[in-house]
Amino acid sequence: MRLGTRMLQRLPLYLRVLRGMGHEGVRYASGAAIAAALGLDPIVVRKDLARTGVRGTPRLGFPIDRLIPELERLTGADAEMTAVLAGVGKLGSALLCYPGFRRQGLFIAAGFDAAPERCNIILSGTPIFPVGTLTETAQRLGATLGILTVPAERAQRVAEQMVAGGVRALWNFTPAQLEVPDDVLVQREDLAVSLAVLLHRIRERNQ
Amino acid sequence: MRLGTRMLQRLPLYLRVLRGMGHEGVRYASGAAIAAALGLDPIVVRKDLARTGVRGTPRLGFPIDRLIPELERLTGADAEMTAVLAGVGKLGSALLCYPGFRRQGLFIAAGFDAAPERCNIILSGTPIFPVGTLTETAQRLGATLGILTVPAERAQRVAEQMVAGGVRALWNFTPAQLEVPDDVLVQREDLAVSLAVLLHRIRERNQ
DNA sequence: TAGATTGTTAATCGATTAACAATC
């Protein structure tokens, strides 16, 4: 199904709220209740939930136990994706140690670093190897996603090693502009971008 | 000026490219050249640049030395904003040590942590204090932005301490849903959201 | 029955894309 980006960004939020409600023993959630929990417009929520294909019942809401698996399917959390991560600095190790990714279907099978003292250790269950072995190891592990948390000037080279190792998508946390084959998907995760939006919004409000 | 979110997200990218060109001694940049460097549509770039108010000259392009300060103004990089950061774990210290924020006008004046062994040290030039002193210190420093990199279950309480200390906007890196006064701006920075979009896009391409 | 909530269709809004005249 072809989902819009904006809707897609809301789905993990719904999942989080619904899981919370599920743990409290609630069986049905109304669009209005979910919207209130997230500070969203109820109409948006209702429309998004309608698009999942799960039918709600008037006066009751949507069945949580059918909504959760469907949202997991739409966000890709139902199938595991194997990733490798390059650059085990502060940000890289923060990502490696974040337990939430696993629940979303992301399995980081290995980390890589250029510094020998950071290699051949195990960080939060993930083995760290020298970056020279990246291509070979990514291939052996069958990684389809590469996570880039290296310094910007190393990003292009590491991206190429990842692509050579069979990676089909890159999650780029560096500010570098990557040149990769057209069929390799690149998603930028740029804090400078978020910060610019935030700063502008603050200024805007202040007058 | 009222700028759309999408345009606002592109401005820091233009800035980066233009600064690079400037260092190489280039004086004028055409919309097409910037677009090529970023993999964007030239029409989008031209229109965005037109909205900055800087006039380009046909056949030549836009004057870089006038575009850069204007983009800095629009992204808020021309004035300094003082911030405090709570939660000096892996992600928190990654943010504290990231030198790029300073160039964007963000000054993180202090960090806070609940663990005594992480307090009363200086990390990359920023002093770290016990979280108990947050409200008082934020007020003393005149912080207007609070950055949350604490565990999700602590987020609400820390947010309240920040708001009590005069913070007017929160940059929330936790998955917690914050309850704050209406006039406090909250920007979510949720990796689960980005990951869901990425995973969906990968699946979508694979069939 | 009354009322809350879903489901659906239409209207509005904002962003992107297209087309083309103006200009150096």
Next chain:
DNA sequence: TAGATTGTTAATCGATTAACAATC
């Protein structure tokens, strides 16, 4: 002059908001 590029207006597209009928 010719051609590349800007600047502007119109068309398209997608997302949000509004309105209201259907349903439990």
